[in-house]
Amino acid sequence: MSLRQEVNASVVSMKNSKPSKKFKIDKWIPYLFILPSTLMIVTFLFYPIGTVFYYSVQNYDVSAPFYNGFAGLDNFIKIFTQDKLFLPSLMTSFKWVISQVGLQLIFGLAFALLLNQKFRFRGAVRAAAFIPWAISGVLASVMWSLMYNEHMGVFNDLLMRLGLISESKAWLADSSTAFAAVVIAELWRGIPFFAITLLASLQSIPEELYEAARVDGAGRWKSFIFVTLPQLKNTIVLTTLLRVIWEFNNVDLLFNLTGGGPAHSTTTLTMYIAEQAVHGSNFGYGSALTVIAFGILLVFAAVYLRITRFERED
Amino acid sequence: MNRKSQQKFDRLFTLNIPILAMLIFTLFPLYWTINTAFKQEGEIVQRPLSYLPVSPTIDNFVTAWTNVGFSTYFKNSLLVGVCTVLIVLVLSTLSGYALSRYKFKGKRPFLLMLLCTQFIPRSMLIIPLFIIFKNMGLISNPLSLIITYAAVEIPFTTVLMNGFISNVPRELEEAAMIDGCNRLQAIRHVIFPLLIPGIVATSVFTFIYTWNEFLLALMLTNQQGRFTLPVGLSYMMGEFNINYGALAAGSVIALIPAIILFAYAQKHLVNGMGGAVKG
Incomplete structure (x- = not known):
């Protein structure tokens, strides 16, 4: 997801810039403040949505685990x-x-x-x-x-x-x-x-x-x-x-x-x-x-x- | 008819009658549930129906609370609600503060991300979250609900807190910092007291959501001792022999906290919602 990359990129670039003077810490603060919320949203909303796409092309049956594995488009065809x-x-x-x-x-x-x-x-x-x-x-x-x-x-x-x-x-x-x-x-x-x-x-x-x-x-x-x-x-x-x-x-x-x-x-x-x-x-x-x-x-x-x-x- | 009585006559059809119809439609289900909750067992199914309990009793409440398990459901819901509110408050105050007080490159992407979450169908989450929490060993653990609810609520409450913080003049904070406070002290002593109404509103929104949520709670809980109120009520409705009196009484019990909080926060509702929708 490009959105996620952008957020990550901004977090990374922020980490790389070394604060040489004290006031530069101020530049970090907003990212630090949005970090916990971003983590929560990415981990428990966006990531699960991503996995749905993965499972949709899998056989994933709890009651018949030996058939589990890649299924291609079988689920959709069915x-x-x-x-x-x-x-x-x-x-x-x-x-x-x-x-x-x-x-x-x-x-x-x-x-x-x-x-x-x-x-x-x-x-x-x-x-x-x-x-x-x-x-x-x-x-x-x-x-x-x-x-x-x-x-x-x-x-x-x-x-x-x-x-x-x-x-x-x-x-x-x-x-x-x-x-x-x-x-x-x-x-x-x-x-x-x-x-x-x-x-x-x-x-x-x-x-x-x-x-x-x-x-x-x-x-x-x-x-x-x-x-x-x-x-x-x-x-x-x-x-x-x-x-x-x-x-x-x-x-x-x-x-x-x-x-x-x-x-x-x-x-x-x-x-x-x-x-x-x-x-x-x-x-x-x-x-x-x-x-x-x-x-x-x-x-x-x-x-x-x-x-x-x-x-x-x- | 003179003009004044003509006006009064008009108002009857443009205001009084429609408002009466609206109130009957809104309040009748509440009245009927309360009426049923206070009836004695035989009276509930007796024809003709009685529109007020003949001999009101609290037996149904006692049964619901002690025998059917509503005391457990109530405690579970309360635990999940309070913990979620605490997490949401801390995280959304931080992110709301960042949005309101700083210009930074990640701001637009962050806002866009918050907006995107509003378009995520909640029903899409039930299968993947079940798998995730099963792998973590957190099924039937209140923690799975607390985490999920916090993640779902944070986008909306961040926007709310952003609005509330933006209403506090920046100058107040700057003045405190000139007087020797550092930023955290300025937040704690200057901004926080002015934010209390906003914090209360945010807490109420979050708590009502956790109190009412059904599908995720149903999916992530499979032990009766861990049911929240909506799951417990649903379980009771699905039983073969439904005890309607206890069901109605249990509903009234589940209703009370939501109504009290709502009564307190409803003044903020129109303002807060307006701001959130526009923002």
């Missing part, structure tokens, strides 16, 4: 030709990411616009609206499974009281409703992140821009389209990109609410990888799946940044 779960799980991943990020953005923006208005108890309402951000995926799974449950779930109770259904339903065990049920639960936890970042960004829009728009005769809707949205553009682009990566990888709710079922209807590619890693023993195959997932994300990020012409503010 994934594309024989694996019946690969393509469906990839499709489920797309469905999952698009529904999550799209809906989180829309509702997050709505939450942020609401919370940016002036009203009584605004501080307390903001705090309450952001709470799910601090709640873990597993906890959210417990909470929503208590509500979706067939026998003691509050959804069935409420819907029956309203007369919308006549019999209680196992929302998470029915393949026609399981996916939507998990999507709603994940939305609950995901919206606050968008709301927080968008609210921060809304607050930094200068009031003069709105005044200028008002002078030019723009109403509420027009100033939203022509002032608010353009000002939010960079935040929206960056948060959606980070969120796509995050949701693509996020399996906490899928793992705990449905376990990928029923009949694999909620198995995303990452869920498939996690299953392989946790329950399976073939790390070579799992690594090959991981490399494919990484490639997809990389291509997506490159294309996305191109299309949106994201510019860094300096």
Whole structure:
């Protein structure tokens, strides 16, 4: 990785320059200060990622170690030709990411616009609206499974009281409703992140821009389209990109609410990888799946940044 | 309708009703979990459902804490969280200080490296980290989680600390150095006290992350005595006969520290996140 080399090179060049005078020690200090963090990141983030590529061309099966060794592209060929779960799980991943990020953005923006208005108890309402951000995926799974449950779930109770259904339903065990049920639960936890970042960004829009728009005769809707949205553009682009990566990888709710079922209807590619890693023993195959997932994300990020012409503010 | 009441009527639809809907959506799952946690065993499955416990009991909490193992999970999570926070604080203060106070050639590469880490899919790490820590003999050892969590959090907290340190005027430090402090003394006596709010915010972010993380903890722990809270909760959900009352009570126990820390830090959240996203 050229990045790593650059960091190493700068560390090396720093070591070679002999400090002849005392003030030269000052030149060392920033490198000394970033050294521990750099070591941690390189050793426990970048190096492991590198090894995934290595394992992806190996047979690496803990339960059958005598076959271990170089496998060439066998793992990849098997994934594309024989694996019946690969393509469906990839499709489920797309469905999952698009529904999550799209809906989180829309509702997050709505939450942020609401919370940016002036009203009584605004501080307390903001705090309450952001709470799910601090709640873990597993906890959210417990909470929503208590509500979706067939026998003691509050959804069935409420819907029956309203007369919308006549019999209680196992929302998470029915393949026609399981996916939507998990999507709603994940939305609950995901919206606050968008709301927080968008609210921060809304607050930094200068009031003069709105005044200028008002002078030019723009109403509420027009100033939203022509002032608010353009000002939010960079935040929206960056948060959606980070969120796509995050949701693509996020399996906490899928793992705990449905376990990928029923009949694999909620198995995303990452869920498939996690299953392989946790329950399976073939790390070579799992690594090959991981490399494919990484490639997809990389291509997506490159294309996305191109299309949106994201510019860094300096 | 006169203009004022027209305005009030508008506000009902642009503000009051949407905010009420938002709060119901956000708070209902919390209410339902707490409601379940305080119900007696028979009452949980009784139809029609009761929306407030008929005779509230803390039996579920006692069961969760003593019989199901939540006291162990809680201690494990606390140990991992506190150690990770300490490591992250020291390392990200150092690197944040370097970014904020020095111009050096490695700065751009370092920043680029931090940015790159944000694009690393977390799920990519589970297999290689499992192999690495297995070779080191650290599976089911809290150290493997502490190291991993610190590595994952440092990029974000470095950017945060950089922001907080940059807010402390450089002149204060220089004045202290003119008065005879060396740089470390200046950091300790002048900058550190002004950084406390930033340090608290950074600690809270880190702690909440470690408290909530699931997939890596699941992968790197295989003894029940070493489970953190999320792994313990997940294990309990997967059991054949789920004790729903104890599960809900265990959730409330896991929820309390996160909510308390969140309540304290949420004011910094909007500012901190804004800074981090822009930076």
